[in-house]
Amino acid sequence: MTEHSRIPVPAKDARQSKSLFERAEGMFGESNFSAAPVPRKLAEPVNRPVARTAAAPAPEAAPATAPVGPPSDLAPQAPLAAAPVASPASVATAPVAAAPNQLPRIDFSDAVHHVDRDQLEYHGLLNPDGPVTTLLEEFRIVKRKLLQTARASQDPLARRILVSSPLPNEGKTFCAINLALAMAAERDGEVVLVDADVAKPSILSLLGLPKGPGLMDALANPAIAVEDCVIATDIPGLFVLPAGNQTNADSEYLASARTPQVLARLTQGAPERLVIFDSPPALAASPAADLANHVGQALVVVRADKTGQSALEDALTLLSTCRDIKLLLNDASFSPSGRRFGDYYGYGG
Structure with a gap:
């Protein structure tokens, strides 16, 4: 073992009486520590706004001449503040406020198509x-x-709502159409219902609307403007964008760099307009996960007593790129509170 008794120990009082810097000075032998010199005038800051100071009045300057004309022709004006005189260096480094980029409003076709009310009632x-x-x-x-x-x-993406489901036959198209019809009834808004279920489109037939080019055509062909494919209906505030022609690269088109540009045109200049996407089931086709990257809200339809927990968890994982996911229980026959809204108005069922 090491003999500790032979190790010299400094005096206790001496160590306690000296600070850490004093002990370092004694150890390293440096006795001329001093602070670095500080210049009296610091350099001007770079890339900062120039401080506004009142400009000194020029001596013997001629007074400004008021415009000639009757006083009624001139609108009241606020007094002008003196502008600072900046040096060439400060002019180069001063930030310039960019004008807001206000894009023009994009409206849809004026040709109105009739929605078959009998078809709506037939399909519930x-x-x-x-x-x-x-x-x-x-x-x-x-x-x-x-x-x-x-x-x-x-976030402007919050105006885009994806309606999907884990598996087929859980009522996602039924809920997407009814949600669009309910939102179109708002007094101060518009709704674009997009049939994004390209493999099995059904919105046009359910509403009795004519077929035509749609979303996939606008994504595949830059010469086609997506707003030209939107169908105006006789239901105030409701517009429909068909799915378009199916291709073997639907998922690749939805994942392309052109998709954000196409979708942005659906709401450009119209902050009151919302877009509802009826997508394929999340576990049956990939477009649902692709569209989740371009929406701010997702509504996942699950069918009571049918949708399994594992299927729901897998669907939520695929749609997790959407930051706000809500669940909608469809075809539920039991209400814990016992409420039935239709009975209050005299229209049960």
């Missing part, structure tokens, strides 16, 4: 000309949550 969808029903009240609650998020968010 909302009839905008019909009475208040339980179904309408349910979707009023659903739309209110989505509208609240879209209006409160500063």
Whole structure:
């Protein structure tokens, strides 16, 4: 073992009486420590706004001449503040405020197409000309949550809503159409319902609208403007964008750099306009996950007593690039509170 008794120990009082710097000075033998010199005048800051100071009045300057004309022709003006005189260096480094980029509003075709109300009732969808029903009240609650998020968010993507489901036959198209019909009833908004289920498009047939070019055509062909493919309906505030012609590269087109540009044109210059995408089931086709990158809200439809937990978890994982995902329970026959909105208005069922 090491003999500790032979190790010299400095005096206790001496160590406690000296500071850390004093002990370092004694150890390294440096006795001329001094602070670095500080210049009296510091260099001017770079890339900062020039301080505004009042300019000294020029001696014996001639007074400005007022414009000739009757006083009624001149609008009242606020007094002008003296502008600072900047040196060439400060002019080069001073930041210049860029003018806001206000894009012009994009409107759709004036040709109005009739929505078949009989088709809506046949398929159990909302009839905008019909009475208040339980179904309408349910979707009023659903739309209110989505509208609240879209209006409160500063992110323009919040105005794009993806409607999907884990598996087929869970009612996602039924919910997408009814949600669009309910939102179109808002007094101060417009809705574009996009049939993004390219493999099995059905919105045009359910609404009784004519076929035509759509989303995939605008993505595949830069010469086609997406706004020219939008169909205006006779339901105030409701527009429909067809799926378009199917290709073998639908997922690749949706994942291309052109997709954000095409989708942005659907709401350009129209902050009151929302876009609802009826996408394929998340576990059945890849476009749902591709579209999740371009929306701010996602509504996942799950069917009561049918959708499994593992399927739902897998679907949520695929759609996780969307930061706001909500669940909608479809075809539920039991309500814990026992409420039935339609009965209050006299229209149960």
